[in-house]
Amino acid sequence: MTLRLQSAWLLEAVSEIATIDSVFFPFVHRFSALNWLSRRDFALSVNAFSPSQAMLLRAWLDGSYGVFSERNLQKFNQQIKNPLDLSMNPFRAWKDRLFDRQQLDYLFYWREAAFEIEEESQREIFWSAVYQIMSYWLSNRACEVEVECRPDEIMGLMLNRHAEFIKGREAKVAITSLSLDELAPAETCLTLFPMVFGDEENAEMTLQVVFDAWHNGHDDLEQARRQIRMQLRKYQIDLARPTDYYTITKLSANSKITALIWSGLDLPPALYEQEMVRPLQKAFAARYAKSQLLMKAVDRTCDAYDYLLLFY
């Protein structure tokens, strides 16, 4: 699910067509990808593909959430001095597969502690910090790098990082978590579809699987994986399916410009013209007179390119 949203490149391309002050994302692959736009006073309407992704969007991009309070930090980020009883830990099956014993103790403690946090927004910030910590632990484990930070120390660091991230942000992000069938087109200047073509599991998806299982209080990764794949499938646009053209045109009905972005290998532009541009031109024929396909080399080591297809 590698997908790079290069916001400044996107805006540079669309600024020649119209002035943009609002963007609608019927799907977003990762919360932090919207940071650049949300920092610059664009009104964003974002549809998350799962409830946990919607929570991350609220916690990290909604300025009204503020920062995690010092009082809650003192209260809910205690250092565990003695190991907890492993038989009580619902995530014990993950021991030495995903996390070490100490990390599992903290995951157990943090989940229980989060339910004690009264304000929902504060609880969501706390949970979203655990998401980042899981990412940190899992990526170090994947590379067999020993983690140097104590868990309570890393929690403090993550919440600090969150405070810096959210600082000065104005709440202009409307967040939903609906399937594309239920979603209505937003009144925005630009509708942007990040395109995900496959559902092969990468590190980010594994993280989401583990986090969702933890968040729901069980250790069954297969169940969480099935759930996420099912949710993701609802957002994967397949241009071989006629109904998906209808979805794209329906959801962009109230926008001056529609953009599709994807990241992929260096394929001949003619192939994209044939497989994507022309069928979409046909679908949009009644609304948009012009289209433009832009591409950008990003990594020669793996021949990776980013693509941007505009209709206006």
Added chain:
Amino acid sequence: MLITFFNAILIVLITWLAYLYFDQREKAMPARERYAQLMRGVASIVDRLEGYDKEHSREIAELSERIGVACGLNDQQLQSLNAAAMLHDIGELLLPRDLVKSDKKLEGDELELLRTHTLLGELHLKAQIEDLDEVPTLIRWHHERWDGLGYPDNLKGEEIPLAARIIALADAVSAMKAKRDYRKRQYARDEDVVAEVKRLSGMQFDPQLVKTWIAIGCPLASIKQ
């Protein structure tokens, strides 16, 4: 105006010097060496503007190259890595000088403006030199973080090209040890730099690269004497 009069003069001067340099040395030196020296000259101007007490850009380029070799990059990829590392902060030439050399912790609009140096560097180079290929893109992403909380595009993990991840690590390592004319060294002792890099593995830095960096002996300063 982003471009102050001084900076505009500086840019014209650099271009003119580059022209003169090529013109004068064309017959006397192999093209690759000429290119390396020109890069070094331009980079030293950026280093001076940023207030470094050393050849910061050159140090990053050489550190990046060592890590890149250990990662198995080929000659062409190493050349791109070197050029991007040398020119990584060139966008700062297009920003007001007092912003770049500010001794206070920047916040709000000032911080956002400073962060545009990644985009300005990419745009400016792309507009001037078509043959640089992926180098401008690497410059754009040298402040991305492994955990997705960097800038400008908040790329995460392997979405960030390997070469940009290498430059980010080398830049941080060099900056931790550097003294600037308006700021003290962040870490006086080498072991503190190593500890900080290990601490930030999986957050700011690619853990695999940190592992590679440790495997080649945690090089901190790599300028060939």
